[in-house]
Amino acid sequence: MKILVxxxxxPDTTSKINFTENDSKFDSNGVQFVINPYDEFALTRAMxxxxxxxxxxxxxxxxxxxTEPTLRKALAIGADNAIRVNTEATDGLAVAKELAEVVKxxxxxxxxxxxxxxxxxxxMVPGMLAALLDFSFVNACxxxxxxxxxxxxxxxxxxxxxxxxxxxxxxxAGQKGLVEEKDLRIPNMRGIMMARxxxxxIVEPVNNSPATxxxxxxxxxxxxxCKLVDNVDELISLLHNEAKVI
Amino acid sequence: MSVLVFAExxxxxxxxxxxxxxxxxxxxxxxxxxxxxxxxxxxxxxTLLYTYGAEKVLxxxxxxxxxxxxxxxxxxxxxxxxxxxxxxxxxxxxxxSLYLGPNVAVNLxxxxxxxxxxxxxxxxxxxxxxxxxxxxxxxxxxxxTDIKVISLAKNSYGLIENEVSGSIEEFxxxxxxxxxxxxxxxxxxxxxxxADADIVVSGGRGLKGPENWGMIEExxxxxxxxxxxxxxxxxxxxxxHSEHVGQTGKPVASxxxxxxxxxxxxxxxxxxxxxxxxxxxxxxxxxxxxxxADYGIVGDAFEVVPKLIEKLKExxxxxx
Ligand SMILES: Cc1cc2nc3c(=O)[nH]c(=O)nc-3n(C[C@H](O)[C@H](O)[C@H](O)COP(=O)(O)OP(=O)(O)OC[C@H]3O[C@@H](n4cnc5c(N)ncnc54)[C@H](O)[C@@H]3O)c2cc1C
Numbered sequence: 001m002k003i004l005v006x007x008x009x010x011p012d013t014t015s016k017i018n019f020t021e022n023d024s025k026f027d028s029n030g031v032q033f034v035i036n037p038y039d040e041f042a043l044t045r046a047m048x049x050x051x052x053x054x055x056x057x058x059x060x061x062x063x064x065x066x067t068e069p070t071l072r073k074a075l076a077i078g079a080d081n082a083i084r085v086n087t088e089a090t091d092g093l094a095v096a097k098e099l100a101e102v103v104k105x106x107x108x109x110x111x112x113x114x115x116x117x118x119x120x121x122x123x124m125v126p127g128m129l130a131a132l133l134d135f136s137f138v139n140a141c142x143x144x145x146x147x148x149x150x151x152x153x154x155x156x157x158x159x160x161x162x163x164x165x166x167x168x169x170x171x172x173a174g175q176k177g178l179v180e181e182k183d184l185r186i187p188n189m190r191g192i193m194m195a196r197x198x199x200x201x202i203v204e205p206v207n208n209s210p211a212t213x214x215x216x217x218x219x220x221x222x223x224x225x226c227k228l229v230d231n232v233d234e235l236i237s238l239l240h241n242e243a244k245v246i
Numbered sequence: 247m248s249v250l251v252f253a254e255x256x257x258x259x260x261x262x263x264x265x266x267x268x269x270x271x272x273x274x275x276x277x278x279x280x281x282x283x284x285x286x287x288x289x290x291x292x293t294l295l296y297t298y299g300a301e302k303v304l305x306x307x308x309x310x311x312x313x314x315x316x317x318x319x320x321x322x323x324x325x326x327x328x329x330x331x332x333x334x335x336x337x338x339x340x341x342x343s344l345y346l347g348p349n350v351a352v353n354l355x356x357x358x359x360x361x362x363x364x365x366x367x368x369x370x371x372x373x374x375x376x377x378x379x380x381x382x383x384x385x386x387x388x389x390x391t392d393i394k395v396i397s398l399a400k401n402s403y404g405l406i407e408n409e410v411s412g413s414i415e416e417f418x419x420x421x422x423x424x425x426x427x428x429x430x431x432x433x434x435x436x437x438x439x440x441a442d443a444d445i446v447v448s449g450g451r452g453l454k455g456p457e458n459w460g461m462i463e464e465x466x467x468x469x470x471x472x473x474x475x476x477x478x479x480x481x482x483x484x485x486x487h488s489e490h491v492g493q494t495g496k497p498v499a500s501x502x503x504x505x506x507x508x509x510x511x512x513x514x515x516x517x518x519x520x521x522x523x524x525x526x527x528x529x530x531x532x533x534x535x536x537x538x539a540d541y542g543i544v545g546d547a548f549e550v551v552p553k554l555i556e557k558l559k560e561x562x563x564x565x566x
Contacts, residue, residue, distance in 0.1 A: 013493055013513045017382040026379075037494045092358060093351065118380050118493060123360050127316075127348025136426040137316060139345040142487070152429075156488065158256075158341050158441040160433035162314075166426045176490065181481045211357030215373060215386040220519070226526070226539045232554040235525070236561050238541055243523045245445070245502040246469065246561075 001055035001146065001168075003046045004108040006099060006125065007074050008036035008089075008117035009067035019217040026119075026217070035070055038114025040184050042174040045144060046112050047078045047185065053146065056080050058106065062089045062098045068200065075195035076187030082200040091210035096128035101206050103133060108169070110151075115140050115173040126173035136166035142177030249275040250332035251284045251300075252323055254340050258290035262405070262442065263338035263398075265298045269406035270365070270398050271336045272299030277369050278333065285326045285417070287311050287319065292414050299408035304330075304417035314342055317424040320349035325419040327354055327393070334372070335395045340441060347397050356393040363402040380493045380516040399520070400441070401499040440491065443472035445502040446521070448491060450476040450514075452507020452528065452547060456484035461551045462506065468558050474498065476508050492517035507547045510535025527551065 011017070011031045018027040035043070049055040059074040061067045062085040071082040083106075085098045103111060111130075116123035130137030136151075142161060143154030151170050155162045156177070172178075187195070229235045239246045251271035253264035268284055275282040284300040286292050288311055292303040304326055311318070323346065327335050335350060337343040344360070351358035361377040363384070372389045377399060440446060447466040449459060459473075466473040473489060480490035491498050493516040503521035507528060508514060515538050518524070526539040527550050536542050543550055 011379075013380075013516075017379045019383075092348075096348075096352070120378055121361055121380060122358075123344060124348040124351070124358055127345065128352050128358075131320075131349040131352035136424075137349070138426070139316070140341060155345075156341065157431070159437065159439035160431060162431045163429045164426055165429055176480075176494065177487045181477075209390070211351075211389070211391045212359060213388050213390060215388050217378070218375075218384040218386070220381070220383060223538065224540075226536050226542045228536075228542050228544065230543075232543070232550065232557045235541060235543060235554070236557055239502065239523070239525070240561070240565075243502070243540065245523050246558075 001049060001053060001110055002106065002108045003049060003055050003057045003110045003112060004103060004106065005039065005043050005046045005057060005059045005074070005079065006111065006113035007039050007043070007059045007061045007070060008114065008119070009033050009061055009063055009070040010036045010117050010119040013037065013118065017219070019219070023217045033070055035073060036114050036117045038116060038118070038175055041176060041178040042112035042114055042172070043074055043077060043079065044179040044184055045174065048179070049146065050078065055110070058083060058108070060085070060099065060102050062087060062095045064088055071200055072195050073187055075198045075200070076191040077185050078191065081198055084200065084202050085205050086202050087205035087207065091212045092122040092124040093128055093211040094208055096125050096132055097208050098205055099125070099129050100132040102203065103129070110146070110168060111135070111171040113171065113173050115175045126171055130171040133169070135169045135171050137171045138164060139173045141172040141174045144172055144178060247278075247280045248330045248332045249278065249280060249282045249334045249336065250323070250327050250330055251282060251336045252343065252346070253284050253286045253289070253295060254338060254343055255286060255289050258288055260286070260289060260294060261338070261340055263340050263400055265295070265405045266401070266403055267336050267338045267398050268295050268298040268300050269408065270403045272408055273365055273406070274334060274336065277366060280333070283326070283330045283332070285323060287322065293412070296412040297407055297409055298405065299410055300412050301410050303412060303414045305414055306417050306419060308418070310421065313428045315424050315426060315428065316345050316349060317426065318421050320346045320353060321422045322419045323350050324353045326417065333393060335393070337395070337397045339397055339400045344397060347395060351395040354393045354395065355391065356395045357389040357391040358395040359387050359389065360397040361399045362396050363399050377520065381497070381519050382516055399499060401501070401520070401522070434488070438470060438472040440472045440474055440489070440496050440498060443500050445469045445471035445504070446474050446491070446498050446500045447471045447504045447506070448474035448476070448508060449479065449506050450508030451478050459485065461555065465504070465551060465555050465558070468555060468562060476514055505535055505539070506551060508535055509533045510538055
């Protein structure tokens with residue numbers, strides 16, 4: 001099994017979000033970047049397939065040189081090698097087209113991604129990649145087993161789950177449940193040392209024109225102060241008469 | 247030219263979000279000076295869409311489509327868009343629609359934006375406002391392609407009545423092959439889901455243990471609400487993962503969100519701050535949730551919640 005794990009390089013969840021250049025750009029000043037939390041579930045599941053079923057695991061990111069520490073972290077967690085597609089990730093479709101080239105050239109038969117990145121929250125790259133390649137695709141994936149060429153996949157649906165089967169090749173967009181939170185891995189010293197020697201190759205983009213572009217950013221409007229109430233009667237009355245939500 | 251809306255059904259019945267996207271699609275069509283066409287699959291009563299402005303409804307009636315399949319459904323949307331010469335395709339943010347969006351966009355060679363919260367601010371080029379950075383900000387996105395696909399964020403536009411005398415057309419698209427097979431669905435029965443709920447009652451680590459969730463469930467039941475929890479609560483196994491809300495869990499965009507024994511960490515707030523009205527019940531007046539909430543009670547959940555249940559029962563009895 002040849003697995004490709006898509007790794008998005010995103011601001012740490014505690015980051016304060018600010019913009020610069022007339023609110024046209026994200027201000028990365030002082031921001032710490034991490035592996036996208038949803039992608040960590042995908043990477044951890046990939047490590048399981050590597051250890052239990054002898055899969056090889058490549059991690060990939062579409063981004064500029066600043067994303068390399070995040071790829072090295074994925075190597076330290078245990079991926080075999082890494083690829084960086086050397087272009088700014090600006091639009092979901094453009095990123096999916098870059099990844100489609102990587103999948104075709106590398107002959108991967110299982111692609112694991114997160115269901116969305118926590119920065120732009122597009123939630124579209126894995127599904128677009130699958131459509132471009134005509135691979136089977138499961139979104140919001142909360143369970144994946146592979147037996148030979150056959151995959152059994154669980155997907156979260158509104159109010160329950162759906163169990164699906166497919167032959168490989170397959171792409172999934174994972175979330176919590178794909179592996180348990182407690183099974184997520186933190187790189188250890190040995191992993192970090194080994195990661196330095198693992199191959200990280202840089203491929204040039206096919207560069208297609210983006211389908212969308214961001215004109216400007218806006219912050220959330222400041223919120224009015226919280227009304228503190230002393231008793232539940234008052235709360236019920238406010239929710240009924242003022243907020244009109246009950 | 248037209249605007250195509252996909253109205254999601256579940257066992258033949260429209261989801262509430264189907265009416266919201268129809269309302270939105272009607273208005274976008276007006277902005278573009280064109281008509282709205284709504285596509286439904288196996289709807290038992292497509293005329294319900296007239297109330298929200300659907301001038302024309304394409305209803306696909308086919309038993310083999312009772313089971314959802316992403317590739318087959320996306321291809322049907324594509325065929326409808328081609329038949330109606332649609333310039334804009336609008337989906338909601340229910341789990342199946344979010345699953346369909348990327349496939350529809352690729353097959354129509356369209357730019358795609360999700361999490362959209364408002365009508366286009368410009369039609370040329372088409373520009374929409376969307377939530378980004380996990381609800382901490384917005385961006386205005388321009389769609390550069392001829393055909394555009396938009397996913398409207400839940401509860402961001404509302405249901406707007408706009409009665410029209412519409413027409414229904416039976417539509418029989420061809421069905422593509424798919425390698426993906428649905429084996430079975432395991433539904434948690436009888437419960438309001440977080441995705442569909444108007445009200446969400448959520449508990450955090452302040453509730454001390456899973457044995458104390460009885461009052462949360464009772465409160466949720468009285469309000470017709472879904473129950474939810476903070477991340478550590480689901481990590482500890484007190485509640486199922488499906489109830490975890492926040493930046494790395496489910497997003498909540500309900501009318502009312504009640505947080506009980508939840509501190510209001512930035513990752514928690516990111517996922518729930520799209521809710522219109524937020525209430526916090528917490529012993530600690532310094533808990534960050536008070537900065538994000540509209541109404542708050544500083545108090546012990548084990549005293550406040552039972553009282554709230556009792557008083558709400560009275561309130562419901564008087565307002566029934
Ligand atoms: C990468 C990452 C992603 C994350 N994603 C999420 C996410 O998606 N969702 C999420 O929720 N968290 C998330 N977190 C975790 C987040 O940082 C907080 O740790 C978590 O939200 C805290 O949960 P809590 O409020 O239930 O618990 P605590 O922070 O322990 O708060 C408990 C609260 O209960 C109050 N309390 C105690 N006793 C009572 C009582 N008797 N009555 C009333 N109140 C009482 C306390 O005053 C306190 O404010 C994430 C963290 C990281 C690092």
